[in-house]
Amino acid sequence: MSLRIVVAVKYVPDATGDRHFAEDLTTDRDAVDGLLSELDEYAVEQALQIAEAAGDAEITVVTVGPEDARGAVLKALQMGAAKGVHVEDDALHGTDVIGTSLVLAKAIEHIGYDLVVTGMASTDGTMGVLPALLAERLGVPQVTLLSEVAVADGKVTGRRDGDAASERLEASLPALVSVTDQSGEARYPSFKGIMAAKKKPLESLDLSDLDIDPAEVGLAGSWTAVEDATARPARTAGTIVKDDGEGGKQLAAFLVEQKFI
């Protein structure tokens, strides 16, 4: 029986751009170009490797976000995923992580899955909690923050490198996996992949398709609220010296002056 893999990918503002907040204190998505969160490339890569090892597998990529977010799905299709699903609805603007996990869980159930793969964190919100929320909602084991992952005989195994210890984990399918950037370099889309992606199915869903009450998502439906956002004051220019043989001593003098020594 075919292994059904769903990868959740996020479309995020480019971290090297000038990211900021919009007037309603949500992420200003118009100000900066968006892209597939680089940490989700690792998720797509591991899904592709799991699918290749399984032989008979199909990867569906899902994203929740505005019109442009389709770009994240497209990139994953170019890398080799088979199908895409884009959940898009005006009511989603400003959804917090609890709401996002609701929408993703419903979409993933709608798609059907044996294995869900996500990144370790998004590069914008950087919360790192969505995978755990998704596992809780789906009622499946969470096998998260893996630097190594394999699927065989209906089981997921992986390695999780934590603060205090490195652990080997095991769970039965269906399960949710999140992978770190230590899991292995992601492939670049090939020319063939880019051409093939144009013909791959990309389904668009809205909240009514997923039977979600708009009141449960969006800014109004959020369980958290941002009161204010202020730009960090520009740093006052520091002292910069060129080493002419005394640089280490000068630095030591600075550290003494600052009472670090």
Next chain:
Amino acid sequence: MAEVLVYVDHVDGAVRKPTLELLTLARRLGEPVAVHLGPGADTAAPVLAGHGAVRVLTADAPEFADYLVVPKVDALQAAAEAVSPAAVLLPSSAESKEIAARLALRLGSGIITDAVDLTADEQGPVATQSAFAAAFTTRSRVTRGIPVITVKPNSAPVESSPAAGTVEQLAVVFGGLATGTKVVQRAERTSSGRPELTEAAIVVSGGRGVNGAENFTVIEQLADSLGAAVGASRAAVDAGWYPHSNQVGQTGKSVSPQLYIANGISGAIQHRAGMQTSKTIVAVNKDAEAPIFDLVDYGVVGDLFQVVPQLTEEINARKG
């Protein structure tokens, strides 16, 4: 007065510093009730009491070590039901954030992660977060349910504040999901003997400019002269020169020490995301155009192999 649950991060009862910082913050919101899961509660309880815990709820069971995350969520849920707290605070470690997430969902509560400060008003806790690689500071609150908030290390001082710290057994019933993910093997990390990276007052880091695993001794010697932790950029980690557990940045640790010294590190946005909130920033880099110099309080344009050993020698000489 309202009670505030504080999840205790510890190794066999040795309480980690971020938990003590949480107790300081919890006292701004109400009376701290610590939740200690796993072994070592006898060791931990007096420490927790000494820092303001009015009660210490404890539970120990093999499930906490043998299965991932969920058994701890079951226990915290039991604690939240027993206490009806005004908030639940957890340290912002990877595992604690996952515990916090599932707990929030079960409690019907919003979640805020990586707070760097907490204050309280009539409507409850207000959390300060730093966003977009510390380019912005936001203040947020949970508007529904019992606020579940994770807090980064170094967000508050550790203060002694003796309280009763009455130890009570917490009754936990594990749910069906608790045994979903089995920990089949665990290799404890060996300690370097240096301070914990996220907790250290001073961090000395090396990047691609260090140019080799063997050269990291230059960085380590500077760190040791200052009693500092050693950090590394992802380039240095990817090259295999230093362990990933020492990586500073978006996908490594985020640090907020009093002093951060970056050596041979260019200052890419993903690195900055992990160190930009350091109080004083110093860099040594041979490229005067390196973006790290935009952040520094003091920078030396020069070869780290000249500057760093000279600095170390100066420090050691001054220490006599």
